[in-house]
Amino acid sequence: METYTPKQIANALHVSTTTLRRYEEQDLIPVVPRTNSNHRFYTSIHFHAFTTVRALLKGYNIPVVYEAMRMIKRSRCEEALWLVNEQQFQIQVEKQRVEEILTMIQHGEFKQYKNVKLNKYMRIGEAAKIAGVNTSAIRHWENEGLVHSERNNENGYRIYSISELRKILIISSLRKTVYYIENVKKLLNDIDTQKYDKIEHSFQLALEKLNNQLFLQLKGIAELMNYIHFHQKMNS
Incomplete structure (x- = not known):
């Protein structure tokens, strides 16, 4: 059985041994054995687990990665796969809404968004439902x-x-790619002054980021499948 020291795995994955210890404390990897002198050492299954965590974190949110790894540790592999699959569905939904709103901006048509009949004014709950966000987000x-x-x-x-709903739709679509409040304000000013080319550029960047996230998610899934197969083999 091949064994590794914490430093060897840390160097291979370009992380610190403290990071490895944190993953261990978060219950993400199989139980770590000890030497007779009470020093921890890792085996191939731990190396697979650490590699999977690092790969998944590039494309998925931390809570999802941690929960999936805990599920695999408890041999609930199918549940872990459904969990990451749900995240892929969410990114598909996000891409679709960005494309829909970009099309509306390009054609100047917001009235038919999601086939909703829009009144001249709407309450916050109605605006939140159309934009797919919580009312607390709009208040913020x-x-x-x-x-x-x-x-x-x-x-x-x-x-x-x-016109304010249009701003809410734009913010809700770009909130994950436009980080600074002042940047968002500038974009909303551009839409007010009909500088649609700058808005379109921001949406194209958002789509590029989603495409890149999908690529990273698929790479993470490849590592995840390798780890699941190895885990099942070790426990059969």
């Missing part, structure tokens, strides 16, 4: 000065115009 964007609401004279509820 309003506090940041990105969108603006009016008040219904009858009940005092927030209401949003079609």
Whole structure:
């Protein structure tokens, strides 16, 4: 049985031994054996596990990676595969909505988005449903000065115009690729002044990022499958 010291694996994966210890403490890898002098050492299955964690983290969120690795450790491999598959579905949905809103911007047509009949003004819950976000997100964007609401004279509820819904749709689509508030404000100003080429460029960058994330996810799945096969072999 081939064995490795923590430093050997850390060097191979270009991480610190502290990072390896953190993965171990998070219960992501099989139980680590000890030498007679109580020093930890790793075997091939640990090397596979560490390699899989590092590969998955490039394309998936940390909670998903950690939960999938814990599932495999407990021989719940099918559940782990369904978990990462759900994340791939989510990125597909994200790509579709970015493409839909980019098309609307290119054609200047927001009225038929998702075949929803839009009124001149809508309440925050309606705007959130159309944009696919929580109402708390819209309130946060309003506090940041990105969108603006009016008040219904009858009940005092927030209401949003079609132009503000357009901003909400743009923010919801680019929130994962446009990191700084000032950058978002500049983009929204561009849409107000009909500088659509800059908005389109931002959406194209968002699509490129999603394409790259998909590539990294598939590479992570390849490592995940290798690890599952090795894990099942070791436990058969």
